[in-house]
Amino acid sequence: MEIIKIKEEYIRLDNLMKFSGLCDTGGRAKYLIQNGEVKLNGETCTMRGKKIRPGDRIEYSGKIVEVVAE
DSSP, X not given: OEEEEESSSOEEXXXXXXXXXXXXXXXXXXXXXXXXXXXXXXXXXXXXXXXXXXXXXXXXXXXXXXXXXX
């Protein structure tokens, strides 16, 4: 599991995927999210603009990213 620290109140799901290295581009993040390949806190999430807050966990392709406050 990888820990990502954010200073803001939230980060959008597509931006988190790029920032954490789960994918290379925003277009790829959009594709993966809209095709139901990304889980948020254990449930499939298809909203690329979903606000991810500290305590949330993202899972894609067997990799897990947890967001914490900085």
